[in-house]
Amino acid sequence: MTERIPACPAAGTRILLTGATGYVGGRLIRPLESTGRPLRVMVRRPERLRPANPPASFVSRVATTTEVVYGDMFDPPSLLEALADVDTAYYLVHSLGTAPDAFREKEITSARNFAKAIQAAGVRRVIYLGGLGRSGDELSPHLASRQDVGRVLCESGALTVEFRASVILGSGSISFEMIRGLVDHVPLLITPRWVSNPTQPIAVEDVIAYLVAALDVLPKQRCAVYEIGGADRVSYAGMMQAYARSQGLRRPMIRVPLLTPRLSSAWLALVTPLYYRVGRHLLEGVRNETVVLDDAASRDFPGIHPMSTEAAIGRALANEDREYAETRWSDAGSTTPPTTERPAEHSGRRRIDRRTLDVMCTPGEVFAAVMCMGGKRGWYGWTWLWNLRGLIDQMGGGVGSRRGRRDPVCVVSGDTVDFWRVEKVEPERLLRLAAEMRAPGRGWLQFELVPLEEGQTRIVQTAMWDPIGLKGLLYWYSLWPLHQLIFRSIIGGIAREAGCRPVGPTPQ
Template identity: 35%
Template sequence: MLCLVIGATGYVGARLVPRLLDAGHDVRVLARDARRVAARPWGDQVQVHVGDVADPAATAAACQGIDAVFYLVHMMDATGRSEFRQRDLDAARAFARSAADAGVARIVYLGGLQPATGPNSAHLASRHEVGEAFLASGVPTAVLQAGIVVGAGSASFEMLRHLASSAPLLPMPDDAYHRIQPIAIDDVLHHLLACLDLPPQLNAAFDIGGPDVLTYRDMLVGYAEVAGYPLVGVPVTLPVSPAAAARAVEAVTPVDRHLAGPLLESMAYDLVCHGEPPTSVPPGGPTPYAEAVRRALAAEGAAGPMPADPTGFELVSQRVEHVDAPVAQLWGVISGIGGRAGWYTVPGVWALRGKLDELFGGIGARRTRPDRLEPGAALDWWRVEAVEDGRMLRLRAEARLPGVARLEMRAEPDGPRSRYVQRTTFEPVGLPGRLYWYAQLPAHAFVFAVMARTIAGVAERRITRPG
């Protein structure tokens, strides 16, 4: 069967494509950027049509000869504009016409669980409207309505994961006590593939979920238990606007506020299954929530992260210095850093930092300089993570820290001169990591500012003059 996947580089799509290939199906993808497809492990095993789902000409070409379509895109993933709901619906209707004209035999759409009665959030209403548009298209459609998808890289799961690890006491608004029926990513993939075996004329919506009906508080505490974090949910009734809540989530998770906002609005409703899945249950039965979390943390199969997934939360500090020297001269200073040359900052500060690290069982301020800068090489208390000769050096700290610290140094052209870009990042682990970052921030800002200015100055003084 020739299957077209819309949203193949997204969270679910990137995991569905290899499952389709393993099942013996041929796969075509419609993508705006062919490079993102090529970067996937399966990129050379699929047909690629370059285009936008909102472009009728692109969708008409992509649908030619297709047996089944998996439609896995939502406009709110790509824009923070308020009109995402209309954009989503317009794109779905236009695509449905392309599919009908091309004689596509089946559309499979992944939507969201809906409240049993009453009002709805804009996010959930949009998914419902798109599903209805496909069901009314004349092309036999299976609409799968799922709750929170549990797996590393899922926006809802990453938001939950980072919130659960942010503090041992977490304020819980009233919406945190609404019920939700989460589902493991492996179970979602099972149901998507099973839709290819539905009766040819079947046209209906189905709810899919795991075996556990939980509150959002239950999910946060349950995640913390599996991950080994202490977490107590504290009920609060503080009035917080959706925009403020979304910005707060963006501050402590890798989820953008434009995506967090609609997800948070959906917390105001009970979202549980009211019907049966379209076909058989997954092998071994639906995956319990705790097991789905364990698989995500253990990076097992589809539950593990992929390179493009928003799994890491980074605290970032960056400095840029304009250097009156060519790029090659600046790179010479960057590539010669460490060892006897030192780190071009406040004298004695790294030696003191090394002594403190030794007290806590770390490696200290060892003086090790490799013959060649290459990934994996030790450079004092850092490990080389990536090198672009003449341009970039990225290091990962090996000191004992409540998180992962990196230092990236770049030499960029700036006309006949150059620009030095120094970027420090920290991926905190739990509350101790966040407290460490903010406690050290003033000292780090001073130390790394001195380092940036000194590196720029050294590069300028080393300019070779004709003689």
């Protein structure tokens, strides 16, 4: 029996967008703002979108009319506050960085908490982006959990519009970065047989178009599922060859039967920006056919005509040519191993390496150089050692240093910088980075700028390490000789990059 949806209210009702610092959610902000409807975005760290003291080069992702509020899927009271007076809610959160044995449980708990809050707040419509895959097949844990989340949201009683997509192609997308990393760095591609399985990639621009159009669609059922894909069916192998053609490269492929998702994800961690856990979730899903089998999307969204795979790759490359992507997969905090899997904050006596250097420059001049470290620019000395540390981290299943940075000249709280994440920014005064590499402890790298007399500035560089037991202490002291080279070069490099003449002795 078909369940009819409630009547559509007048336009202009409030929208809540979750996952606004993630890849798709970040790109959805401006299109939703352009609808003219009141928009509220919910994030775990509001300062990422609206910092209290933004640097001069900061470009806001949200309009001044958009509300930015705190909310966490595992903090139910915060969800009720965020959903107050909301008519339509977008559910775009994903626990991609979670360990495989806890992945499904975390996804379902998150969705169930949100569904309960939706019901309590009286939200009329929920829009969700999930994953393609035939329900009768033995789906990977990743794809199965995405479809389970859709069913949980449907149980909230709200009109639920669920889009199921396969590979999303766009500048900074996780699939595009994986394909590009493989093709760019591996002249002979040794692949498992299942990379020939059919899929139907879709451009991120087309995904955004569907998500915005879902505000006004009137499906026949209260819980509607729309399968969306691009104009053609290809495979991961086909996508890699399409990217290779766009770059004028020839990449022969040898298919072997022995590469399991576990082995393949370890290989991806070496040659692409993906780290082991994220790669494993993705590769397990590649074994399933993910193509559009239902024409409901073309029927209910006749104005959307998805582009081809080659066109999507071309658009992604055009955006990459502008130095950085609008959003990147690594922007989402969920792609990093959660804090419960990393050492606790009070895990031991901190070891400190502090250096100072006085320079003939203002704090503003020095701060510009501090903000530009990492990524393609490197670390002002011994960058190859930083890259080696990142490679070792990737080989061990960590994030590595291939994430780079979102913006070449500006960072805000929550941004990634290689294997660091920006913890705090105070313009012309302080930048603090928190380490996210795998290590027996917690680490920070902090830069403070102290104004002195006669236009001088004191750079205070502090490396902090919270060791876990004997292993953590051995880690710190075994790297002490390298730290002497690296940390000395950074503070001196900041002065050189800023064009500042040191005053007095060399860094102490």
